[in-house]
Amino acid sequence: MRVEATNIGRTGRVSEDFLRQLAGWGLTTAEILYRMPDHPSVLQSYIWQEYDAAPHFPILKKFLTFWRERLDGPLFSVRIGHERLIRPTEIRAIGAELRFH
Structure with a gap:
């Protein structure tokens, strides 16, 4: 799923983290x-x-590669927890626009 940033809110853009969540990242x-x-x-x-995107975790893998190549402390173990914060049932189009002054 590809989600484009649109002009929303006072800053004029949607945050990259929010767009990633809509695309299935957690x-x-x-x-x-x-x-x-x-x-x-x-x-x-x-x-x-x-x-990051489960189950492949590309961002975590990149960080662990950086750790192994650049840092002195050798890795002993890595324990991972992952949760999608936005689920498909939590987003629905309401077909209306509400404006507040």
Whole structure:
């Protein structure tokens, strides 16, 4: 589903996050456990959150690739939670326009 930004609201544009939600993306939360570079026996937790598309999670995969290539703390585990915030039954056209002064 492709959704185009239209002139809506005071800013004149719809937010990219909202458009992604309409296209089926949902809020993804990942708990990343990694080893401390200077203390390998110690695990540290990092929480990452972004809109992403399940089940392939391209945004999360890009972030984890960045982590492995650029950061010192080796990954130990990644636990993922995902929820679509807008579901098809929550959006319906009402066929009317309401204007308030």
